[in-house]
Amino acid sequence: MVDLSTAMAAAAASERRRGGRDGDKKRPGGKVGTEPFDPAEHVEKEKADAASMWLVLVYALGIGLLMRYGLMPQMDGPASILWSLPLLLIFTIPTLHRLILSKFADRYTFGNWFRATFLYTFTWLAVCFILVNPPLADISPPEVASKVKLVDLDLDSEDVWNEAWSGEFSEDDNLSERDLALAFAVRDNFDAENVNVLVEISWQGSSNWSRTGTASSMMGDWDDYAANVSSIATKPTDVAIFIPLENISFAPSTTYTVEITLSQSGDPWELDSSQTYRFSII
Secondary structure: OOOHHHHHHHHHHHHHHHHHHHOOOOOOOOOOOOOOOOHHHHHHHHHHHHHHHHHHHHHHHHHHHHHHHHHHHHOOOOOOHHHHHHHHHHHHHHHHHHHHOHHHHHHOOHHHHHHHHHHHHHHHHHHHHHHOOOOOOEOOOOEEOOOOEEEEOOOOOOOOOOOOOOOEEOHHHOHHHOOEEEEEEEEOOOOHHHOEEEEEEEEOOOOOEEEEEEHHHHOOOOOOOHHHHHHOOOOOOOEEEEEEOOOOOOOOOEEEEEEEEEEEEOEOOEEEEEEEEEEEEO
């Protein structure tokens, strides 16, 4: 039997002998050493980083507001300066730090500028995205949602939509003797019903045929064809337009040009778009 004190003394002696044999060995990492931790220095570094973060956030927010409410209202439409100027201002970030955060200037390194650049860029993009989209603004022009169809109203409601815009018709189709209509849908990211719609049809040797109005006033009578609206209005917010083609004499060997112009009062500038379609009678 070995008592506790004897066992502990034997273990201590063994440890001393082992230390004598391995005394010349150094602990791993001994050559590298450890950097002494200075709490006061660490606090100052954290303060410098926090000050830099808030400075960049405020700077990006200010640039976004300036571009949206200062520069954009003076313009007639999108231009490269709206993105090139804010990106070029990235180079002013170090100077801004030295002027406003001069007491921390010696603590900023390349890593700080690198992080500040990314923070500025993504903050500015987020601010711009919020300020130029509904409900704060609208810079996206309305558009024709999907297909434009020339439909025969004399056919049954189930068959009138079977043929999309074909582009070519023959003299045997007798378009002048058929009750035709133009069907398409208006799409907008904010207020499609109040988009101004202008439809002009022109052909050689004739004056233009046109119809104009707001999208909501040109929806027409969809009672017999409501089941087929989905073929042109693919989103719930699309406004289907239905325009009977009255007083047009379709003649053989003639090309008809259909131009659809959509416009609205956007914010901060006027928005419009147009699309042209053609069909021929051969």
